[in-house]
Amino acid sequence: MTDFTLQEKFTERFQEAYERSGFDSRSELSRAGRMSRPVTQKILKGGFRNSPNGPGIFGLKRLADAMGTGVGYLLGEDLAPDTTSQLFFNGAGKSKGTIERLMETHWRGAGRYEAFDKLLEDCDVYEVPKEDATTPIITRVGKRTLFAGRLGGPFLRDAQAELDKFSEEKRMDVVNFHRQVAQNNTTIGNSFLEHDLVTRPVRVCAPNIRLGLLVHDHRGQPSVLVHAAPIPA
Numbered sequence: 001m002t003d004f005t006l007q008e009k010f011t012e013r014f015q016e017a018y019e020r021s022g023f024d025s026r027s028e029l030s031r032a033g034r035m036s037r038p039v040t041q042k043i044l045k046g047g048f049r050n051s052p053n054g055p056g057i058f059g060l061k062r063l064a065d066a067m068g069t070g071v072g073y074l075l076g077e078d079l080a081p082d083t084t085s086q087l088f089f090n091g092a093g094k095s096k097g098t099i100e101r102l103m104e105t106h107w108r109g110a111g112r113y114e115a116f117d118k119l120l121e122d123c124d125v126y127e128v129p130k131e132d133a134t135t136p137i138i139t140r141v142g143k144r145t146l147f148a149g150r151l152g153g154p155f156l157r158d159a160q161a162e163l164d165k166f167s168e169e170k171r172m173d174v175v176n177f178h179r180q181v182a183q184n185n186t187t188i189g190n191s192f193l194e195h196d197l198v199t200r201p202v203r204v205c206a207p208n209i210r211l212g213l214l215v216h217d218h219r220g221q222p223s224v225l226v227h228a229a230p231i232p233a
Contacts, residue, residue, distance in 0.1 A: 031112055126178055138156065166195060191209075213225045
């Protein structure tokens with residue numbers, strides 16, 4: 001196989017892997033593979049076909065891993081990827097729930113806060129608790145979260161007032177959950193909240209499933225994203 005034919009095969013297989021991967025954009029793939037968007041775009045457009053230099057083997061390995069394929073396959077090996085398994089794990093033919101989409105975004109976006117633009121309103125954002133923290137600190141209330149629903153809107157000051165008035169046991173439960181997220185990157189589990197709101201004439205008494213994701217912004221500052229969903233009675 002000539003170099004030119006190999007380059008054509010590489011571009012063709014890379015494009016096919018990208019289309020099967022389920023990524024919504026080249027930017028999303030670039031973030032997941034920790035590759036610059038211009039390089040990813042150049043690969044997809046066949047820009048390396050006549051170039052003496054490729055995109056770099058380590059960057060290519062990260063992109064291949066993100067798309068669920070192998071570098072050898074992209075470079076022309078005849079062993080085809082397991083398309084059936086890829087379609088299953090990429091969720092083809094099924095509707096994904098919010099928790100599944102959040103976890104997938106966290107993985108594909110390499111834990112970057114910016115990757116959650118389309119899903120941020122489904123999450124409340126908290127500070128990573130300090131060592132001596134006894135109360136969770138909320139920095140953003142998502143418009144589609146349970147907290148916003150209970151308050152009638154994404155009211156940050158009222159949300160913090162409610163957290164401040166949680167029982168000591170419940171405050172430490174939330175703080176420790178955030179600590180687990182900071183330690184493990186992702187944490188999911190059930191919780192139960194029984195609380196008379198102090199900013200509204202409402203009593204909350206309900207079980208929830210909560211997902212916590214550790215993210216970092218462009219400055220490297222960490223935060224904890226939390227999505228909570230009610231557990232039907």
